[in-house]
Amino acid sequence: MHDPEQKQSEQLDWLLGKLRVVHDAMRDKLLIAFENHGEGVLATMDDQAAASEAGAGDIVFPIDRVSEEELIEMLSREVASEVPIVVVCEGLPGDGVIALPAGTSEEEAVWRIIVDPIDGTRGLMYQKRPGWILTGVAPNQGDKTSLADIELALMTEIPLLKQHLGDQLWALRGGGAHGVRVDRLSGQARTLAIRPSQATTIRQGFATVCRFFPGVRDVLAAIDDELIARLLGPQPVCGEGGDEARAFEDQYACTGGQIYGLATGQDRFVADLRPLMQPIADERQQGLGHCCHPYDICTALIAQEAGVVLNDPRGGELNVPLDTTTKVAWVGYANKKLYETMEPELKAILRERGLIKE
Template sequence: MIEPRALIAPLRRIHEEIRAAVVQACEDAAAGDLARVAHEGEGDTIYAVDRVSEERLAALVERELGSFGPIVLVAEGLPGGRVVLPAGRSEAEAALRVLVDPIDGTRGLMYQKRSAWILTGVAPNRGPGTRLRDVVAAVQTEVPLVKQHLADTLWAVRGEGAGAERFNRLTGERTPLRLRPSGAPTIAHGFAMVARFFPGARDELAAIDEEIVAAALGPVRPQYISTGGQLYELMAGHDRFVADLRPLLESVLARRGLALGICCHPYDLATELIAREAGLVVTDHRGAPLDAPLDVEADLAWVGYANQAIRAQVEPLLQAALRRRGLM
């Protein structure tokens, strides 16, 4: 049986190589080059900067995790969304399923507006039925802006809590980092958000946002187009509540003659285990524990609360707003 703790070090090595390659590409290339669309898929848009990490991913995973046995690598950009490593082995033989988002927050990074994140969650292979709740180890690594010399890495093993470290790119120094979700009992005087990244039904999401805030009397922070980044902001105590409800808007969009656009997928939440181990409350829009198949297609609605007190304040308001609109 594989000890989940043994996965953290090789996962961190994978992330650090990808981080170095992506930062180097950002230093060497003009923003316009990295922003070029490399592939337009149903689940997401792949940009040139995504290819920098994707091209290295399979080889790094095979090199670092191959000693644990055959692996099913699940990631955007792979044919069919997954590949078995090493080549020639079958999914049934695999010991692990490794869910990866090589760059979460591509748009912000390629224009050097915000850091991006590398996200990886590892679960025992239970075939196509393997789900997010099966993840036993996860690592989340910041890909910093070129002008930024500090970058954070977070990790967790199920049942053992979360760890974090800050890396200085200039000196190579690594220092322990304590991330602590907000202990405030309310979102008042703090930051909170309902994600509404892209056009189509922003008015409906904004109305839900306004309804919650009006009842709870708390301000809302600007949007952060990175699920890993949103979880980090919650874990760091910067944000107190985040809701990404995009999949629920499919019927609203259909009535307007529009198709549902890009949504959060399981790989965007590959490191949700770290958030839970750090003390966050992460649920689906109905309040149930977040869960999904380990694939690249499923559309996920999720809600994150800094603590149970925030959940008690906001969840009834959120669900009431959704019910009034026939969204749950």
């Protein structure tokens, strides 16, 4: 008789292999589309931006449609032909949920797979920074399935056209984080070590409070400055070290890219507090603007398996439904020591500003 846990483990291993094939195909199709820039769906970068449309949780660009079509076709062939699944993805009809193979009910599905076909679309579209294909897999528990249920996460870099190397990272719960670096010219891959920063201070490192878009950036910047002052002391005056850049930030408008940065040692701290700004936006009688969604943060398991502490800003477990609309606030600390040092200060600032409660 098969042990149910062993059976699930074997199926997750199988799923990982299949999903890597899917991700590779999606990445390659997107790169071909960008290489054919000026023809077909891409036209020019500005035309691409002008042709955007509103989606359930984000703006959808024509290049997103290329990725979504490849995703459903590949998942149907590589995965759903063997096991029924539910796919949750921005841009899909209705509420962004579809059961595969066609004709399957959501209740029949064994796995719930949440996908962001391109995270960081605009930066990639303008060839400024790489984008990422993100996928999280959880046992299907219907609408109750949450981020904490994800057992497998996979993320694949969509490199810039001038970039010949791209990374792919994955994790199975309890199995650590793993990665490869792929040379897209030769097709060769080599193992990539996944190791977060072990620094015990943010001094001379990258520490970011996200404020990508207009709206309440003044408040987010003030929180950032106050946190730095509490951790490193006030900025010295000129002539006494006042010209030192004591810490840096990186406003990479791509949650997957930030997860990668935390997991690989590029970043020591990232806080995306945008959903907490709702009361301030209401006070100002303005919209909150775009926020992180579950599909953006669905590869959190990779960073966690690498040793990153990733929490809700209130200090609890990061646990949200696997849908396309929930607004997600999150904080990542590269290691436990940074978490122990920084979290009390951040929570104190947020409490004093009335953004979280005791």
